[in-house]
Amino acid sequence: MNAPHADPTADEKIVDEASIRYEGWPVVGVCFLVATFAWAAGFYGQGVYLAELQRFHGWPASLISTATTCYYLFSAVLVVFVSEAIRTLGPRRLLIGGILTIAVGTAMVGQITSPWQLYVAYALIAFGWAGTSLAAINNTLGLWFDKKRGMAISLALNGASCGGVLGVPLLVGAIGKFGFPAKSIGAALVIVGLAVPIILIWVGRPPKRTLPPADVFAAEPAPAVRSIAQIRQAAFGSLSFWTITVPFSLLLVAQVGFIVHQISFLDPIMGRERASIAVALMTAMAVIGRVLFGLVVDRMDQRKAAAVSAVSQALALIVMINTRNEAALFAASAVFGFSVGNMITLPSIIVQREFSAVAFGVLVSLVTAICQFTYAFGPGIIGLLRDAFGSYTVPFYACVALQLTAAAIVLVRAKTPKTI
Numbered sequence: 001m002n003a004p005h006a007d008p009t010a011d012e013k014i015v016d017e018a019s020i021r022y023e024g025w026p027v028v029g030v031c032f033l034v035a036t037f038a039w040a041a042g043f044y045g046q047g048v049y050l051a052e053l054q055r056f057h058g059w060p061a062s063l064i065s066t067a068t069t070c071y072y073l074f075s076a077v078l079v080v081f082v083s084e085a086i087r088t089l090g091p092r093r094l095l096i097g098g099i100l101t102i103a104v105g106t107a108m109v110g111q112i113t114s115p116w117q118l119y120v121a122y123a124l125i126a127f128g129w130a131g132t133s134l135a136a137i138n139n140t141l142g143l144w145f146d147k148k149r150g151m152a153i154s155l156a157l158n159g160a161s162c163g164g165v166l167g168v169p170l171l172v173g174a175i176g177k178f179g180f181p182a183k184s185i186g187a188a189l190v191i192v193g194l195a196v197p198i199i200l201i202w203v204g205r206p207p208k209r210t211l212p213p214a215d216v217f218a219a220e221p222a223p224a225v226r227s228i229a230q231i232r233q234a235a236f237g238s239l240s241f242w243t244i245t246v247p248f249s250l251l252l253v254a255q256v257g258f259i260v261h262q263i264s265f266l267d268p269i270m271g272r273e274r275a276s277i278a279v280a281l282m283t284a285m286a287v288i289g290r291v292l293f294g295l296v297v298d299r300m301d302q303r304k305a306a307a308v309s310a311v312s313q314a315l316a317l318i319v320m321i322n323t324r325n326e327a328a329l330f331a332a333s334a335v336f337g338f339s340v341g342n343m344i345t346l347p348s349i350i351v352q353r354e355f356s357a358v359a360f361g362v363l364v365s366l367v368t369a370i371c372q373f374t375y376a377f378g379p380g381i382i383g384l385l386r387d388a389f390g391s392y393t394v395p396f397y398a399c400v401a402l403q404l405t406a407a408a409i410v411l412v413r414a415k416t417p418k419t420i
Helices: 010-014 024-057 061-079 082-089 091-109 115-132 134-142 149-165 167-178 180-202 213-219 228-236 239-270 272-299 302-321 326-338 340-354 360-375 377-389 393-409
Strands: none
Touching (some): 024 061, 024 091, 024 167, 024 180, 061 239, 082 091, 082 115, 091 134, 091 180, 134 360, 167 180, 239 272, 239 377, 272 340
């Protein structure tokens, strides 16, 4: 006689990701807010800091953007270990730690009086960026979501675009009214005051069926048992892994480099206030692009979508280089922005489709770290080229070349190794 079927357990109800009452959806909202602050202070804010530090201290663009490059390099090293950090600290402590350090670094940026202090402030923001940005959000949501993971990540990362839509104009407006030093302290207080209570309330223990990477490995039957180190080693030998990592690294070098210098590029043409509106328009289009993309992502070839996005950004940059018409510059910023959010989201979604669920968290952290390590050089290279040639024409054409190269590489397909 067969044993009677047990009623659905509480855990089984918890993991009904399609239910609007599922406990993971509030976590998506928390990650949305965290992403908003992380990208406002740690990503889009870099362009504001560059312009204001130039104006406030008279420092050259190459000096400040080199500090920005060091910031991205250091945070890239930290991002590699996000999977281990979540396993050790848990998502709540990691997110709170990230918020606190990014807030302290943001407050310090406005108080510095010499370049070495900028490096200290950026080091703190780097810790915060590692604990609040792409790898942290992907790994956090991976603890709550499986079937709906792509949707959850896309929704949460719209906060990144909101960090540009809302953050940049608010930062520029606050600087105009209160000054750069007071603005940086005020921004830090807002970040802590809003984010920390929300994290404490909504980010608890993940569902029992979702285990940290080490536990997942222990639960998998041989030969799928893989340590974090083994997964990384297998990834380095996989052509499929590199045809994701290399093109998106090149794309993000161009994208991040342009975004950090966008205000400085547009300021002489249309003024600081209108330049910040162009940034807000770009990031608003990033939200629209990501939402529209999210509706069709499961039914399309994601590599082809990445190639088309890269070409569209290249064409937008060519227009910006060759016009001083404000309407054309706003339109080109919008076209460029339409793909900005998808360039951030696509690597994770392609990894999820082409590699095993067990390896997802480790590989996403690894791809994110390598991409960030590479695009860390974007702001510095563009700053050096701008100082060397006296304008943004040469550096932006270099970005175009990177984007077209990446569009070709991402279309190369390879068989995914069974080991990952």
